[in-house]
Amino acid sequence: MKPRDLVTRSGPFLGLVGVLALFGLLIGPGFFRPANLDLITRQTAIVGIAALGMTLVIAAAGIDLSVGSTIALATVVIALLLRSQTSPALAALAAVGVGAFCGLLTGVLVTQLKLVPFIVTLGMMLLVRGAAKGLAQEQRVEAPGTWLNDLLRTLPAGEGLLVPSGIWTFLALALLVAGVLGHTRFGRHLLAIGSNERTARLCGVPVEGCKIAVYTIASALAGVAGVMEFAKLSVGDPTVAIGLELDAIAAVIIGGGSLTGGKGTVFGTLVGAVLMTVIQIGCSQEGLPNWVQQIVTGGVIVAAVTLDRWRQGLPGG
Amino acid sequence: MAEELGAPPPRFAMRGIRKAFGATLALGGVDLAVRGGEVCALVGQNGAGKSTLMGILAGALAPDAGEMRLDGEPFRPRSPQEARRAGVAMIYQELSLAPHLTVAENIVLGTEPTRLGLLRGQEMRDRARRALEQLQHADMPLRAVAGTLSPAEQQLVEIARALAGSCRILVLDEPTSSLGRKDVERLFALVGRLKGQGQAIVYISHFLEEVKQVADRFVVLRDGKNAGGGETAPVSPREIVGMMVGRPVDNLFPRSPRPTGEVALALEGFGTNGATLTLRRGEVLGIAGLLGAGRTRLLRGIFGLAPVREGKVRLAAYVGRPSPGRSWREGVGFLSEDRKEEGLAAGMSVADNLTLSRLRGLGPGPFVRAGAQEKAARHWIGRLGILCQGPGQPVGELSGGNQQKVAFARLLHHDVDVLLLDEPTRGIDVASKAQIYALIDALVSGASGGPAKAVLLVSSYMPELLGLCDRIAVMHRGRLSAARPAGSLDEHQLILEASGAGAA
Numbered sequence: 057m058k059p060r061d062l063v064t065r066s067g068p069f070l071g072l073v074g075v076l077a078l079f080g081l082l083i084g085p086g087f088f089r090p091a092n093l094d095l096i097t098r099q100t101a102i103v104g105i106a107a108l109g110m111t112l113v114i115a116a117a118g119i120d121l122s123v124g125s126t127i128a129l130a131t132v133v134i135a136l137l138l139r140s141q142t143s144p145a146l147a148a149l150a151a152v153g154v155g156a157f158c159g160l161l162t163g164v165l166v167t168q169l170k171l172v173p174f175i176v177t178l179g180m181m182l183l184v185r186g187a188a189k190g191l192a193q194e195q196r197v198e199a200p201g202t203w204l205n206d207l208l209r210t211l212p213a214g215e216g217l218l219v220p221s222g223i224w225t226f227l228a229l230a231l232l233v234a235g236v237l238g239h240t241r242f243g244r245h246l247l248a249i250g251s252n253e254r255t256a257r258l259c260g261v262p263v264e265g266c267k268i269a270v271y272t273i274a275s276a277l278a279g280v281a282g283v284m285e286f287a288k289l290s291v292g293d294p295t296v297a298i299g300l301e302l303d304a305i306a307a308v309i310i311g312g313g314s315l316t317g318g319k320g321t322v323f324g325t326l327v328g329a330v331l332m333t334v335i336q337i338g339c340s341q342e343g344l345p346n347w348v349q350q351i352v353t354g355g356v357i358v359a360a361v362t363l364d365r366w367r368q369g370l371p372g373g
Numbered sequence: 374m375a376e377e378l379g380a381p382p383p384r385f386a387m388r389g390i391r392k393a394f395g396a397t398l399a400l401g402g403v404d405l406a407v408r409g410g411e412v413c414a415l416v417g418q419n420g421a422g423k424s425t426l427m428g429i430l431a432g433a434l435a436p437d438a439g440e441m442r443l444d445g446e447p448f449r450p451r452s453p454q455e456a457r458r459a460g461v462a463m464i465y466q467e468l469s470l471a472p473h474l475t476v477a478e479n480i481v482l483g484t485e486p487t488r489l490g491l492l493r494g495q496e497m498r499d500r501a502r503r504a505l506e507q508l509q510h511a512d513m514p515l516r517a518v519a520g521t522l523s524p525a526e527q528q529l530v531e532i533a534r535a536l537a538g539s540c541r542i543l544v545l546d547e548p549t550s551s552l553g554r555k556d557v558e559r560l561f562a563l564v565g566r567l568k569g570q571g572q573a574i575v576y577i578s579h580f581l582e583e584v585k586q587v588a589d590r591f592v593v594l595r596d597g598k599n600a601g602g603g604e605t606a607p608v609s610p611r612e613i614v615g616m617m618v619g620r621p622v623d624n625l626f627p628r629s630p631r632p633t634g635e636v637a638l639a640l641e642g643f644g645t646n647g648a649t650l651t652l653r654r655g656e657v658l659g660i661a662g663l664l665g666a667g668r669t670r671l672l673r674g675i676f677g678l679a680p681v682r683e684g685k686v687r688l689a690a691y692v693g694r695p696s697p698g699r700s701w702r703e704g705v706g707f708l709s710e711d712r713k714e715e716g717l718a719a720g721m722s723v724a725d726n727l728t729l730s731r732l733r734g735l736g737p738g739p740f741v742r743a744g745a746q747e748k749a750a751r752h753w754i755g756r757l758g759i760l761c762q763g764p765g766q767p768v769g770e771l772s773g774g775n776q777q778k779v780a781f782a783r784l785l786h787h788d789v790d791v792l793l794l795d796e797p798t799r800g801i802d803v804a805s806k807a808q809i810y811a812l813i814d815a816l817v818s819g820a821s822g823g824p825a826k827a828v829l830l831v832s833s834y835m836p837e838l839l840g841l842c843d844r845i846a847v848m849h850r851g852r853l854s855a856a857r858p859a860g861s862l863d864e865h866q867l868i869l870e871a872s873g874a875g876a877a
Contacts, residue, residue: 247725258715318720
């Protein structure tokens with residue numbers, strides 16, 4: 057591997073190490089206590105799962121602004137189903153299915169009406185949010201407690217799983233998505249569409265089918281993120297996760313993705329997502345107010361893209 | 374081009390203009406002068422240096438050496454803006470209006486009259502109207518949105534814009550290629566009027582009959598040098614072609630015995646102009662024609678990249694309307710003329726670009742094994758001598774010739790039977806050209822192993838067509854002639870027919 061490649065691939069990771077070291081210095085070794093690491097992973101899971109799908113969409117030079125709304129809809133769907141005595145597994149599956157359906161709709165609109173994904177998903181963002189509020193009659197939906205609520209619950213010490221099952225799900229999905237993007241024809245096709253759609257078409261890549269598939273998968277993953285969000289809240293909340301899509305996009309970009317497509321790795325995205333969580337948690341434990349966190353996170357995003365440009369010497373971002 | 378003593382200097386004169394791009398000499402000391410009230414045609418084959426010369430006049434390119442004068446004054450524009458302010462107006466083949474703005478807004482674009490920063494609508498429209506009156510087209514609606522106009526009307530607006538900007542030299546680059554016959558006549562009348570008003574006009578065209586009709590004088594460029602010129606009246610198109618060609622066909626083109634086999638591709642009444650042809654294994658069929666004659670469209674239609682309603686494509690085992698995916702599966706590969714925008718994904722690796730059409734088989738089931746992909750890429754990198762750091766290097770970092778070899782290797786990796794090649798050697802160095810010629814010969818003669826392939830070749834470079842092809846058909850304004858043996862044709866004949874002057 058050439059030195060430049062090494063820097064390109066490990067850039068976000070080095071950034072994460074730097075930020076961890078910074079908070080380690082500021083807060084002391086207590087920052088690395090297991091409880092804190094547990095907190096970091098649990099807080100990363102929701103945006104992280106959403107960002108997995110976003111990685112695929114952005115690799116294909118698309119964008120999905122409806123992720124936060126899809127998560128909210130998923131929590132409402134689960135709560136309503138649980139209230140009507142549906143089994144938790146079925147309720148969770150339904151939430152993922154509803155997410156997938158939203159993505160299918162997005163994909164069809166993007167490919168058949170030849171609309172810009174930014175506009176379509178901006179519309180879907182409002183549409184899905186509205187649907188969630190309507191279903192929930194504009195209030196939180198209480199639901200009976202089930203094992204779904206344990207997905208992100210800290211385990212009592214000494215239990216075999218180390219981290220909650222929701223985190224294992226997150227990691228398994230990350231491996232799966234990384235495998236799809238890096239080692240399948242479909243993954244190559246997505247990157248080719250993102251890199252140069254005309255070349256992809258010329259080479260016989262089923263461009264429309266790939267786009268429909270990628271929005272469906274991404275929204276299904278947003279549905280999974282919705283399950284995790286429900287686990288955290290234990291109620292259905294139609295106003296939750298507003299703006300979460302922007303965090304997911306930021307994670308992808310910090311991790312080396314490019315909004316012009318053709319780039320992005322799951323590993324980078326995970327690092328980007330963890331980096332943002334670490335900044336949040338570190339800042340709040342250091343006693344810094346929320347507005348400082350926001351300024352720092354904003355700075356990190358701009359710095360990441362600037363560094364990426366500078367490394368490549370190419371227009372991008 | 375000598376100036377007589379005492380005569381006023383020409384409107385503009387370019388003298389000894391040289392321009393090199395890297396190792397390629399695009400212009401090797403070219404002279405061009407045009408007087409006010411004169412129409413001078415600039416002719417030459419593709420790559421002869423016409424666009425480079427006009428780019429220098431328009432300030433888009435800086436000459437390496439040479440002198441330019443405008444009305445006797447030294448003229449050295451450092452940017453297109455500067456050239457435009459000095460009165461050089463270019464009307465390009467592709468129209469360059471802002472399609473959402475009105476006719477009047479387009480005409481005054483960049484020089485809008487304002488007061489206190491606010492647009493003065495009335496004066497804007499007055500100026501636009503004066504420019505249109507000068508063209509005797511005062512009937513053009515000033516408030517019409519430019520994008521809704523016909524190509525001919527849009528061109529008129531562009532010329533009006535040039536006049537409103539008080540132009541001194543008007544360059545018309547292939548102005549008739551998107552016009553119908555009637556509009557062409559109207560344009561010629563307009564050029565005549567502008568000439569009468571004392572404009573200096575450079576008229577670039579491949580259509581030699583047009584040149585004779587509209588221009589007083591002509592200047593021929595060949596391989597970046599002046600290759601003749603004079604009054605248009607006494608010369609025939611054939612004589613002009615003689616000056617354009619001039620060069621003997623060098624022996625770049627190997628020709629192995631090519632036994633022709635079964636029909637690999639047949640068209641029956643294909644496209645709006647009903648193209649019909651038969652291509653057999655073991656032959657190279659060439660399509661000659663001018664830019665915009667419809668050759669690329671035909672090729673894209675056959676491959677399925679352009680929609681075609683009429684007619685059918687018949688392949689060995691398949692008849693119907695093609696799509697790119699289907700074509701690849703049926704063993705038809707396409708090489709795009711536009712390497713940068715379409716042929717290759719510049720950001721992706723050599724290996725990805727080379728194998729993109731056929732990732733199947735490079736791993737079990739839906740998977741792609743990076744190792745298998747690299748191995749396949751290495752094979753072709755070696756076979757074609759592609760200079761790169763390795764299969765993982767982004768293809769955009771390679772030289773033009775090596776990029777083209779990657780694009781070509783995609784067809785070989787896919788192991789297609791029919792190769793549709795659109796300008797396969799455009800913009801690449803001579804060594805890479807020779808390699809691609811040898812490769813094409815090996816593919817159709819069966820020397821590369823496996824059954825002989827069939828090649829359909831579109832090229833604007835006549836020596837290439839004559840050197841490579843077994844048969845050649847000519848396309849003129851969308852119509853494809855019958856294919857004839859290449860041995861019975863020569864460059865003169867092809868150019869004459871392509872420009873519509875031959876007895877096709």
